Amino acid sequence: MMTMSKIKFRVNDPKKRELPYAPERSYKSYRSELMEDFQGRCGYCNSYFGIIKKDYHIDHFVPQRIILKSRTHNHLLNDYKNLVLSCPTCNGSKSGKWPSEDPDKSIVSEQGFVDPSDQSYSDMFFRDNNGRIHPNESNLANYIHKELKLYLRKHQIVWSIENVISILKSKELNDENEMLTLLLSLLTEHFEIDKFN
Numbered sequence: 001m002m003t004m005s006k007i008k009f010r011v012n013d014p015k016k017r018e019l020p021y022a023p024e025r026s027y028k029s030y031r032s033e034l035m036e037d038f039q040g041r042c043g044y045c046n047s048y049f050g051i052i053k054k055d056y057h058i059d060h061f062v063p064q065r066i067i068l069k070s071r072t073h074n075h076l077l078n079d080y081k082n083l084v085l086s087c088p089t090c091n092g093s094k095s096g097k098w099p100s101e102d103p104d105k106s107i108v109s110e111q112g113f114v115d116p117s118d119q120s121y122s123d124m125f126f127r128d129n130n131g132r133i134h135p136n137e138s139n140l141a142n143y144i145h146k147e148l149k150l151y152l153r154k155h156q157i158v159w160s161i162e163n164v165i166s167i168l169k170s171k172e173l174n175d176e177n178e179m180l181t182l183l184l185s186l187l188t189e190h191f192e193i194d195k196f197n
């Protein structure tokens with residue numbers, strides 16, 4: 001049986017700065033800080049924004065639906081600490097999902113969400129050689145993997161394309177033929193192009 005090699009889910013963890021709550025600022029005004037702190041990557045699936053052309057979204061970790069119902073946590077709508085840089089796919093998968101009606105309860109009996117700016121989020125997942133995201137053994141990791149649809153092939157493809165681009169960029173190529181040969185070998189390695197005809 002082939003053993004699956006485990007590749008670290010993300011190379012760098014996001015480094016989210018501490019910003020005091022500023023009531024006059026809308027969450028939409030934090031885009032550049034989020035881009036920088038999440039290093040241009042989706043907090044949930046780690047896809048690099050350079051690969052996905054659509055604008056990245058600003059996700060509320062505690063969903064707006066829960067915040068508005070709570071009446072006591074309205075600041076979370078525009079509080080930097082509740083914001084996550086997110087690709088459109090993950091933002092859509094997470095939408096209003098939350099395991100309780102309480103903004104402070106992000107996990108209930110091993111179901112719920114871990115803030116992706118927390119380092120522990122990195123340890124919940126790994127990638128296989130093909131870039132597919134897998135959960136670790138815990139029930140919580142399995143829950144997040146399922147609810148955020150981290151199993152989608154799209155996440156795997158984006159990861160592979162990023163790899164191909166970084167390998168291409170790291171080589172000093174003398175002519176076009178050389179580049180095409182390398183590109184073809186990279187595509188063969190990362191995609192199933194032998195199934196083309």
Ligand SMILES: [Zn+2]
Nearest residue numbers: 042045087090
């Ligand atoms: Zn994502």
